[in-house]
Amino acid sequence: MALKGIKVIEFQGLAPGPFCGAILADFGASVTVISKLDPVPYDVFTNGKRIIAVDMKTKEGVNIIKKMCSSADVLLDTFRPGVMEKLDLGPNSLTKINSGLIYARLTGFGQSGLYKDKAGHDINYEAMSGVLSLLGRNGEPPVPPLNILADFAGGSMLCAFGILLALYERTKSGKGQIVDCAMTDGLTYLSSWIFRSRPLPLWEGEPGSNLLDGGYAAYRTYKTKDGKFMAVGALEPKFYLNFLKGLQLSPENYEQFDIGNHKKFADIFLTKTQAEWCQIFDDLDACVTPVLEINSMMEHKYHKSKQNKLKSNNNTIIPEPQPSLSRTPGVSVGRESPTMPGQHTIHILKELGYSKVQIEELLKKGIVYANRKSNL
Known part of the structure; x- marks a missing residue:
């Protein structure tokens, strides 16, 4: 070692x-x-x-x-x-x-x-x-x-x-x-990146209204039908297009940086369970993943495939x-x-x-x- x-x-x-x-x-x-x-x-x-x-x-x-x-x-x-x-x-x-x-x-x-x-x-x-x-x-x-x-x-x-x-x-x-x-x-x-990027338009609004802090509709979490959550990080155009594809929405009607998209996305995510959304987005390169609960995260196939965590005696x-x-x-x-x-x-x-x-x-x-x- x-x-x-x-x-x-x-x-x-x-x-x-x-x-x-x-x-x-x-x-x-x-x-x-x-x-x-x-x-x-x-x-x-x-x-x-x-x-x-x-x-x-x-x-x-x-x-x-x-x-x-x-x-x-x-x-x-x-x-x-x-x-x-x-x-x-x-x-x-x-x-x-x-x-x-x-x-x-x-x-x-x-x-x-x-x-x-x-x-x-x-x-x-x-x-x-x-x-x-x-x-x-x-x-x-x-x-x-x-x-x-x-x-x-x-x-x-x-x-x-x-x-x-x-x-x-x-x-x-x-x-x-x-x-x-x-x-x-x-x-x-x-937090050097945050400080150095302050002059950029990433941080023009109040906390919670910017690109990376929940203000961007395609970079936040959404509740699912079964009370669980999905995390969306579709920042780049190619990922955003795949994200819309997963939601069965047309790119012509949902401009990427329109804050108003949030409510529509939220309503759609409530129509399916977390498992159902995982099945859809596992086949799409859209930067969409489930929010795993800490007590059951080891059951997810990602962690099973990595085998990079273990459980103690208790x-x-x-x-x-x-x-x-x-x-x-x-x-x-x-x-x-x-x-x-x-x-x-x-x-x-x-x-x-x-x-x-x-x-x-x-x-x-x-x-x-x-x-x-x-x-x-």
């Missing part, structure tokens, strides 16, 4: 940090999570990672972490700016003992600027990036697409990309560096790592059992050279937590 041999230390946080660590683990990195004694709830990305529970507010706990970082390649900091410095675990401290360490910092507003110390969530970072303002319609309040854009696209993915860039550069310089990934700035960068869909590599593909660590808090504490301490007596003392003092003392 592409990242085999790379050691990652991940400080447990909410969704963006754990997914960044999961991306690295999916492609072969060995990821060890440092959790507090009271671990973060709802971390669904523990699979395939090791976890040690440490009291980071104690000198002994900090020393354990420093020992771990001395041989690590990457550290993933998910705390607000300044927290790691207060613990004596900031980049200035850790790079003294490991000059090759890639110190990745994943936060909402970054390590500098007016908002660096402010709390926030995906919706706030989307709002500050300018992108959320485009996700409304008819003067209604904009609605974020769950927490995908800032948390995972502008955050996890770009942070992982920054780590890979730093690892590659290290092969030349031998030195590590700090990766400052701000989810707000990451989402802004991710029947949860675990997507396969992307992109696909021809020689060193990723393998989802999500197929492994979830890792429990403190599950690898004793094993990791042994690796660091702690004796049985020392480990017993750390457990007794509450410096570390282990849920499997039998490993001692």
Whole structure:
């Protein structure tokens, strides 16, 4: 696997940090999570990672972490700016003992600027990036697409990309560096095409009335007879002609960019079920597809033909790592059992050279937590 041999230390946080660590683990990195004694709830990305529970507010706990970082390649900091410095675990401290360490910092507003110390969530970072303002319609309040854009696209993915860039550069310089990934700035960068295309006539109207945001009748979703939906993306003339063919409409009567077409298209889609429309458009190159429901998407022939997703033991869909590599593909660590808090504490301490007596003392003092003392 592409990242085999790379050691990652991940400080447990909410969704963006754990997914960044999961991306690295999916492609072969060995990821060890440092959790507090009271671990973060709802971390669904523990699979395939090791976890040690440490009291980071104690000198002994900090020393354990420093020992771990001395041989690590990457550290993933998910705390607000300044927290790691207060613990004596900031980049200035850790790079003294490991000059090759890639110190990745994943936060909402970054390590500098007016908002660096402010709390926030995906919706706030989307709002500050300018992108959320485009996700409304008819003067209604904009609605974020769950927490995908800032948390995972502008955050996890770009942070992982920054780590890979730093690892590659290290092969030349031998030195590590700090990766400052701000989810707000990451989402802004991710939206570069939108910003650069603003002068074009694509964005002349209010949100929800333009070519790509639902204003164009041939680029939106439509409800079907059985209460499901079809997605239409017939932008180019050749696709639009095939789209009209599927609806049994004449091109002479339905000019491509006439906003008034929407009602007619909507009425026609209500006359057939989603399955019936799929049967029609499967034979037409019209950029029309069903809106698959997340709980049943695996039953669709596209996903069956690709075989690029799997189900875990509790029947949860675990997507396969992307992109696909021809020689060193990723393998989802999500197929492994979830890792429990403190599950690898004793094993990791042994690796660091702690004796049985020392480990017993750390457990007794509450410096570390282990849920499997039998490993001692």
